[in-house]
Amino acid sequence: MSHDEFQKYDARILTPSFVVLLTLTVIGFALVAVRFIWGLGAVTNMSDGYPWGIWITYDVAVGTAIACGGYAMAILIYIRNRMHYHPMIRSAILTSMFGYGLAGFSVMVDVGRPWNSYNFFIPSKWQVNSAMFEVALCVMAYTTVLLLEFLPAVLTTLEKTQWKTLQLLLDRLYSRMGMKRPERIGDRLDMVKDVAAWLKPRLDKVLIFVIVLGITLPTMHQSSLGSLLLIASTKLHPLWYTGFLPLLFLINCMFIGYSIAILESIISSYAFKRPFETKELSGIAGIIPWLTVIWLSVVIGDLTWRGQLGAALSLDFYSRFFLLDFGLVAGGSLLLFSGRKRESIRWLFVSAALIVLGGALYRFNVYLIGFNPGKGWHYFPALAELLITVGIVAFEILGYQVIVKILPVLPKLHTRQQLDTEHGVVEKV
């Protein structure tokens, strides 16, 4: 694979959206500080009945599914060998990296006694039969793998950088202090460049193993996210409680992953005013309906087998949420069966949005809405609790925005435009 497929997006970093996102991030992280000083009760509505609130449901269960863009794209590119999708991988991996890193961070915010968490790194304390342990291990390992997968982008930049901003800053600093800038700083900077240049080809050689890990780990823990709820046989509503939870979660994360890759591409193309990657997107969109059809068939088959179809259609509280999540996924996939709609950016956006919403709602249903710990228990996220989640999401978008502007992440436009014209010439001929 070549690093020339990517380019950084040259634009101002300080935009209005940057300021808004930064504000939300600061509020969110200030509330995280409140949580660590005054405890969980100060910011959350979680209780003994609902020990898992919006943080686990959104930041971990939904967040990692949304962050499965990298996973889904890696399967497509490296397993199914569709290398022409390769230009899309870096932005997918970047979002995955943020998604997973912050999911791990959310867990640390969520656990009641974070000071015990060092035990996780002591193998003799491991409970290897625990699904939760597996999720924790995989999330941590996968975040590392994603960092490694993303490292080439950083190394390429380091290798080619002239350190202009830094040089300027240093010069200004030293002239302020009335001193001459020592030579050795320049040497040090050159050394960093040399190391990056030395490391990059070596990393490229082993990267495929890292990528294999990057495909294995999510397969393991995304199904485990479903297994986690298997323990709650009496608490999870029968509409969702099934032995197929691990399988459903695995397929669910794949179609969410592809859909989110489409959404990300469309939104970033739209926001950064770049041409849409219609060809790649409609190709990916062709895969989604197959996944959703398997998923929907498992759901229906399982409900029939367990005799819960009547409950699904009873239109009570739970049934409505079930029908909504089912309908959103089914509706979005139905649109994607049409070849013409797959070519249309608008319909791609609508259907991908519907599927992501439906898939995310499914996870909400399993973790929160269909979960009833017993008579009298209530849960609804507190405002502060919600703002922490918002802050984390804002930080994710903020990071994405900034990093695509300083590192080569987005597909290279130059080659595309060239090819477009070449293609046009061929057509004319």
Add this chain to the structure above:
Amino acid sequence: MGKEELFPSVSRRDFIKTCITVSAMLGLPVSMVSKVAAAAGKSDARPAVIWLHFQECTGCSESLLRSSHPAVANLILDMISLDYHETLMAGSGHQAEKSLHDSMAANKGKYILVIEGAIPTKENGIYCKVGGKTALESLRKAAEGAAAIISIGTCASYGGIQSVGPNPTGAVGVRDIIKDKPIINIPGCPPNPYNFLSTVLHYVTFNKLPDLDQLGRPKFAYGRKIHEHCERRAHFDAGRFAKAYGDVTHAEGYCLYKLGCKGPATYANCSVIRFNDGVAWPVGIGHPCIGCTEPDLLFKTAIADKVQIHEPTPFDSYAPVNLKDKGKGPDPLTTGVIGLAAGAAIGAGVMMAKRLPDGPQKGGDDEKTE
């Protein structure tokens, strides 16, 4: 003794089965089965056993013979050399007494003495005589050369029903007379034959006696209360008790505690191994345990008397269940914020969808780039 005629030969399968049962009962690992079998099968190593009956009903011997594995009684006689047993031996009179004396002389210091029944002590023990000698004399003489004494049944262990007041014959258990020999009590009325068999085989296999509790009972059999493994325990915990014999609650199989069951105070393994090939035992067929392995319970308390239970006490009420509202539900501010945000997001999505181009785009044909 002519035991071949009395008892047909034992098949190897039955023999091994019994050895496995006994090893399991003793809590030995599977690997020990072969050792038990070897020890039990070695004819030279068969310990001589002398079995004396005193003030008793022969119920213990009957229990042993009627143990439902038909091979068990055979095995006892094949594994041990039962040289003298008043109710089982073919010989009688002087012939029988000679056999007793011969064995005592030949196996001096090595034989196991089994005592069934209590020993009367009043008036020099004249209330029980065999072959012209009082039980007291016979016991003392037989005990002199014994390696160990097994008191089978509650009478031999603690005196049993004979010793209940006013105790006209001054009946006592073996342990009240013999002080200088190891005594193993296998109490019960009757005791489970496997407890006896396991004790003997433990001695044969390891050449030592099993661990005993304060009352001289082997811990492997008398280490736990009936109540701990009772099949009706769930009813006890749930507070469901049989109120009277023949009552609906009794027919339903509820806990027999209120009918006087002594299970909560009785150390024995009846609830686990049961009688008659493991199919039946008193509590299982609807009769309360009478505490026959406990010196202070059998014949000392009425069958209908309830024992004091110190722990655990049965529930007199259920734990309170808090059905009030717990946890915080939605508040107007949060729902408002969520509503606004969701509305804005959906609105923005719709607006964006509207602005996005419909229809196929002239995009890059990357299929050919790689």
